[in-house]
Amino acid sequence: MKQLAYATLGALLLNMLVHVTHAQPAGPMAGPAPAQERSLPSERLSAPLTYHLYLPTQYANEPGRRFPVVYWLHGSRGSSAQASRGIAPMFDAAIRSGKTPPVIVVFPDGLGQSM
Numbered sequence: 001m002k003q004l005a006y007a008t009l010g011a012l013l014l015n016m017l018v019h020v021t022h023a024q025p026a027g028p029m030a031g032p033a034p035a036q037e038r039s040l041p042s043e044r045l046s047a048p049l050t051y052h053l054y055l056p057t058q059y060a061n062e063p064g065r066r067f068p069v070v071y072w073l074h075g076s077r078g079s080s081a082q083a084s085r086g087i088a089p090m091f092d093a094a095i096r097s098g099k100t101p102p103v104i105v106v107f108p109d110g111l112g113q114s115m
Helices: 002-021 057-061 080-097
Strands: 036-040 049-054 069-071 104-108
Touching (some): 080 104
Antiparallel strands (some): 049 104
């Protein structure tokens, strides 16, 4: 059952990525909303845990609105910074063009380990 859930999630993400990569912004853009680097204190790591966060432009304009959250895991030998630089602009373009609804994307840092 767990494998089926992972396979389904993988298929959904792949489908979304295919559609996102072909998304074109609708109208003028000031540029993609950047993913911001943030951190949380971690007693277990004895250091802050960093992550990158993409917030759609609607997030600031609609403070009472709830948004779905996507957790994008960068995989082996990657980093949250690398993933956010490549993926956040694709989400931004898809949201601006109306191909996907506004979502928050969290890029957790896997600390150099495979996720």
